[in-house]
Amino acid sequence: MKKVTLYLVLFFGVTIILSSFKNIEKPTNNPPSxxxxxxxxxxxxxxxxxxxxxxxxxxxxxxxxxxxxxxxxxxxxxxxxxxxxxxxxxxxxxxxxxxxxxxxxxxxxxxxxxxxxxxxxxxxxxxxxxxxxxxxxxxxxxxxxxxxxxxxxxxxxxxxxxxDEYIDQVEKTANSKLEAVSTPMLNTGKTDAKEILQTRIKEAFAKPYKEFIVKSAVAFENPADYFIVNYTSEESYNEGHLKGAVQYQPKQCLASSTSLYKIPANKKILVNCDTGLSAAYAVAYLNVIGYDVYNLAYGSNSYMNSTLVEKGLNGxxxxxxxxxxxxx
Missing domain, CATH: 3.40.250.10 (Rhodanese-like domain)
Structure with missing residues (x-):
């Protein structure tokens, strides 16, 4: 009887151990997108x-x-x-x-x-x-x-x-960045990063630059149509920006380690800098990595030129x- 009891204990013990192994999720090794x-x-x-x-x-x-x-x-x-x-x-x-x-x-x-x-x-x-x-x-x-x-x-x-056409309509309150959101889906069919880059840049050259332009009148009338990246210094941002715009510091905030992943992939992205020049660089980058992105023509100079000139902010x-x- 003792032997039977011992065998039963061993049987249930092994069963429990095997069951616990089955419940452990196998590590996933999904390749990067x-x-x-x-x-x-x-x-x-x-x-x-x-x-x-x-x-x-x-x-x-x-x-x-x-x-x-x-x-x-x-x-x-x-x-x-x-x-x-x-x-x-x-x-x-x-x-x-x-x-x-x-x-x-x-x-x-x-x-x-x-x-x-x-x-x-x-x-x-x-x-x-x-x-x-x-x-x-x-x-x-x-x-x-x-x-x-x-x-x-x-x-x-x-x-x-x-x-200065919209100088009296600028927003001066700060807006917070989003939490982490989904990222763009690229479908070049390539698995090598350099080949993906080359393909995406060739596609970018094939699209006329004029298709990336949004004028200030359109942006002020329909700010909710875009996630607005105010690609300027904090000082410039505080002087006035489009309604809902979020400040992104040039030379740092478009990195994966900072705020890149807080830009939504499911919305049109409008980049606004002081002149439209820095924004054009950012638009090219965001376009290549898969965002539906646009540049505010002439930047903040198109709606608050006198403020930029007065404050020495690329006016x-x-x-x-x-x-x-x-x-x-």
């Missing part, structure tokens, strides 16, 4: 958007280096405007064709600096960001675009679009125009 692979790759290979961006160059530096063969200037304005007037020795290249130009028409490593130029500096900043993310680390965009070179170019660009004034010579 394309989004995660891409973000990890970009952050471990320069982390451009959180360290160096924006890569701006001034009109003065371009002027001083017109005879320097190590400086190349690429003007992405229309052929008609280029013919009307351009910087000496600059080349006219369409924005969407820049990647092909870099890969097949020139040796980018032969230059110390390659400057991309447009009308206002915004589209040039967007394309410069894409090229930087692709690995061309000597590319810059001209601050304020051709508007900084001569007044005739600024008249219908920065002069016309620097306004546009005619002092930015250098009136340097052009070639027709």
């Amino acid at each position: 394309e989004f995660e692979l891409l973000v990890q790759y970009l952050e471990s290979n320069g982390n451009f958007i959180n360290t160096l961006a924006p890569a701006l160059i001034t009109a003065e530096e371009v002027k001083e280096n017109l005879k320097n063969e190590k400086y190349l200037v690429l003007d992405i304005r229309s052929g008609d405007w280029f013919d009307y007037g351009h910087i000496k020795k600059s080349k006219n290249v369409k924005g969407p064709e820049l990647l092909d130009y870099f890969e097949n028409k020139i040796d980018p490593t032969a230059y110390d600096k390659i400057t991309i130029i447009c009308y206002s500096g915004q589209s040039a900043s967007y394309y410069t960001s894409l090229l930087r993310l692709y690995g061309f680390n000597n590319v810059y965009s001209l601050k304020w675009g051709m508007s900084s070179w001569a007044e005739e170019f600024a008249t219908n660009i920065w002069i016309k679009n620097s306004k 546009w004034t005619k002092n930015e125009i250098k009136n340097f010579p052009i070639v027709e």
Whole structure:
């Protein structure tokens, strides 16, 4: 009888132990998503958007280096405007064709600096960001675009679009960042991070930059249509921002270790900086990693220019125009 009892104890003991093993969940080894692979790759290979961006160059530096063969200037304005007037020795290249130009028409490593130029500096900043993310680390965009070179170019660009139209409608209370949210789903079909990046950047070049632009009138009328990233300093943010905008500090808040994952993947993202220039760099980055993202045209200068000028916060004034010579 004692033996039977012992056997029963052993039997139930083994059963309990085996049952406990079955209840232990096996560790999951799900591979990282394309989004995660891409973000990890970009952050471990320069982390451009959180360290160096924006890569701006001034009109003065371009002027001083017109005879320097190590400086190349690429003007992405229309052929008609280029013919009307351009910087000496600059080349006219369409924005969407820049990647092909870099890969097949020139040796980018032969230059110390390659400057991309447009009308206002915004589209040039967007394309410069894409090229930087692709690995061309000597590319810059001209601050304020051709508007900084001569007044005739600024008249219908920065002069016309620097306004106070909505200055009495800005919000000055701070809005909190969201908790962690879902991330974008990328479907390039690639498993190598570098290949994912290359595919995404080529797709970005295929989409016209004008499709990323939102004007201030639209943003003020429909702020709830967007998750608004106020990509400025805290000082600038506190002076006034779009309703509901959340402050994201440039050079740090678009990292996976800070606030990148608090940007919702299921909403349109509107990036607003002081000038539209830094925002264009961020828009390029967020677009490449999968967000549905847009740039507020001319930034906060489009609705509170006088405040930015008064506070010394990248406000546009005619002092930015250098009136340097052009070639027709």
